[in-house]
Amino acid sequence: MLKLIVDENIALAADIFNQFGDVKLVSGRYITNSLLKDIDILIVRSITNVDEELLKNTPVKFVGTATIGTDHIDLDYLKKNNIIFADAKGCNAFSVAEYVVAALLNFSVKYDFLLKDKSIGIIGVGNVGSKVTTFTKALGMNVLLNDPPLQRNGDKRDFIELDEILKCDIVTLHVPLNQNGIDKTHHLFNKKILSRLKNDTILINS
Structure with missing residues (x-):
């Protein structure tokens, strides 16, 4: 045994x-x-x-x-x-993506806005981020993507720099925790980065 x-x-x-x-x-x-x-x-x-x-x-x-x-x-x-x-990559991808959409719908009702009028920046476009991309595009949102590792590896999707992502109405994070290296994500959104968001930006860390 x-x-x-x-x-x-x-x-x-x-x-x-x-x-x-x-x-x-x-x-x-x-x-x-x-x-x-x-x-x-x-x-x-x-x-x-x-x-x-x-x-x-x-x-x-x-x-x-x-x-x-x-x-x-x-x-x-x-x-x-x-x-x-x-590892557990992708095991809860649908559930997390559905949570993000539910949160967005809740925000749209609470603050009285249309999702189709909003831009969303998705940081990390792997298992979860890809599904969030699909769902938010279906809602008519302006979807912008950031994923340096995928971009370097030849992924054909259109990626933009983090500086541009920070200008979005909504920013959602879907990156693994990397403590070191070129793709370090630990404290990715530190005080400096947070200060560059618009005052009314919705930030989702799921």
């Missing part, structure tokens, strides 16, 4: 993972190398750093994270050691 350690704060963890083997629920802050000495599968959140220090000399064959961002995962180490990895 497979043995699993799963972060105890993942909803319904025991019910979901019991079908795969013997599940031990542990606080993500207290998952250590010694706990993994006989573990085959590790399921974490962003609170747990998964790297050589954690995994060295363990039998872990699969690591999963219940997050979109992977800053807490040493992907190179996993690849080098043939450890299978999965």
Whole structure:
């Protein structure tokens, strides 16, 4: 039987993972190398750093994270050691996009405006952002996109710079949490950036 350690704060963890083997629920802050000495599968959140220090000399064959961002995962180490990895990209994309649309409809009623008269800047056009794009275009909004990684990788959609996005009536964020690198998103909307928004801009961080 497979043995699993799963972060105890993942909803319904025991019910979901019991079908795969013997599940031990542990606080993500207290998952250590010694706990993994006989573990085959590790399921974490962003609170747990998964790297050589954690995994060295363990039998872990699969690591999963219940997050979109992977800053807490040493992907190179996993690849080098043939450890299978999965993240949660796209798992709730429809739900999040539907929430954004519901929030926009609520704002339009509360503040008495037509969505078709508004511009929306979508920062991050992956699984969620793409669906928000589809929905808001269907509402007749002027949709503007910003996603530097996709743009660099040759995505053919029309992207604009962040400076232009900040001029939109509505700005919505759909980026993974990256602590470092050229595409760092941690504190992307800091005090300086927030000060550049219009006073009546609607900012959605979902």
